[in-house]
Amino acid sequence: MTSTSYRQPGVVLTDHHFSVPLDHTAPDGERIEVYGREVVAGGRTGDDLPWLVYLEGGPGHGARRFNGAPAWLGRAVRDYRVLLLDQRGTGRSTPRNRQTLPAVGDAAAQAAHLGHFRADSIVRDCELIRGQLTGGAPWSVLGQSFGGFCATHYLSTAPEGLREVFITGGLPSLDGHADDVYRAAYPRIQRKVEAHYTRYPQDVERARRIAAHLAEQPTTLPGGYTLTVEAFQSLGILLGSGDGSHQLHYLLENAFVRTGAGHELSDAFQEAVSQQLSFAGHPLYALLHEPIYAQGGRATGWSAERVRAEFPAFDAATALAGDAPVLFTGETIHPWHFTSDPALRPLRETADLLAARTDWPALYDPARLAANEVPVAAAVYHDDMYVDTADSLRTARAIRGLRTWVTDEYEHDGVRAGGERVLDRLIGLVRDEV
Structure with a gap:
């Protein structure tokens, strides 16, 4: 891991570069780089803050680029040290696009390669990165849209790595085609x-x-x-x-x-x-x-x-x-x-x-979700155009202990458009303050 720090108004940013396996089942094989931007409030750089990793929507989008700490990020840095993760293949992580994929091989090789860029691989990246940043302590996750799909996979496969989970517009169907x-x-x-x-x-x-x-x-x-x-x-x-x-x-x-x-x-x-x-x-x-x-x-x-x-x-x-x-x-x-x-x-x-392709691995474990012990709160946007509300509510009922906030005040981008309010509400839910 390599790191570089600098400042923006009110915050200190640190660039982190992590080396991870392309295929986590073959840890000695090809490796790629994953980038994350740490954000901490300017006066709290030396504090022992819990980590919150942000998983952007998509797939295929790098984490949002902020100037300072607007919107939900301003609320987050009051309590957390935030990692804005560029999921594999996006942003400043090793890019995958028309310019870089030809080096992988022909179309069949490219398709096999991209099979390692779904939520399952992203979560395993997170677990490797968590070990390097937190010393093994669990961290919190904020998943927006597809980031919520990743968070749901995280709850299915590695809940021991999670302190709490916040999902906004991103509760997927567990079994829908x-x-x-x-x-x-x-x-x-x-x-x-x-x-x-x-x-x-x-x-x-x-x-x-x-x-x-x-x-x-x-x-x-x-x-x-x-x-x-x-x-x-x-x-x-x-x-x-x-x-x-x-x-x-x-x-x-x-x-x-x-x-x-x-x-x-x-x-x-x-x-x-x-x-x-x-x-x-x-x-x-x-x-x-x-x-x-x-x-x-x-x-x-x-x-x-x-x-x-x-x-x-x-x-x-x-x-x-x-x-x-x-x-x-x-x-x-x-x-x-x-x-x-x-x-x-x-x-x-x-x-x-x-x-x-027909041999995609399963992404969610209903039995493990039904036994969940991680505090989880989810904002479900009424008549969300991108993620079906009915599917989201079925999944919410399938995850033990999950608390929902169903609202028609926002569309799918509520966590960005709503300033601090959406994340603040979810934090309150997992802490039993609302």
Whole structure:
């Protein structure tokens, strides 16, 4: 482990670099690096504080970069020494993307390699890192979204390493196949789109106009992304966050510019859409999004694409042929992502092999969760677009002693949008203060 310290307003940061096995069942084999940023309040650097490790949502996203200690981090550093972990393959950890994966080998080798980048491997990384940072003492975990999936796996496999667990928008189904996840997701997505159009009725015609333009003339965005109708619809992923409806509205309102040749999609619109849709900064999200649900001997088989066919309201061509609104989609990954996005195009065969894999290990142990003794509190967001509320509540009942806070005050990003309040509430729950 190597470390470097520096300061930001109100906090001291320390960069940590850890060497871990790619495959924890072969500890003498290939090794990769995992990065974590320690954050401690400026006046408490010498204090013997308990550790809190933050597991970001995703998969495939590095830990959020903060300036100082805003939002939940400000609450956390009052009580903890925080580790913002870049999960393997993300951020400053050994990156896995179109530039680095060719060195692993062909598509089959890449798919086998990426099989070591799910929650099971992330938790085993955490256990190695915990031994180096805490001297073996248990630590606390805050898991946001996919980070909550990791925390649930942690409770299933290594609860002895946990002092307490906080989960926000991230209680997974313990046994649902990806098909079940998406069959529950599409109706939620439709409700979010309908709510957006109720708030901004002018966006119905704007979205139809953009979709009609793209149906006739797919556009190559800055950076080489091919904007098709389906890609445009995927902007609906914004609707799962607290201010996402407003972001989408402002994105749509200046889509066209008048030129000498007629109306064209404006440069400003194209640039903004490119930034929203590109996976260049988080390619593992696309590659591993469906595999995070895979277990039980079944392939995911491009689940979101197959299940979408069961919901014809999302077919833009049908909507444009009549007078129905064009529905946006949400947190779904499709084969066309790997032809539209230049950051993903070289990885299409790898993605196909991951979608076909059937021997994914089980991620959760219901018997161990039913016997849980670790204090756990979870924020469950009512009608969360990304994680099914019903699944979350079933899992909450399956984990012994877990306390829930079910709220419709926030969307999926409540732990970020809610300032200190969400984490403070969860801390209160595990301490029996609320």
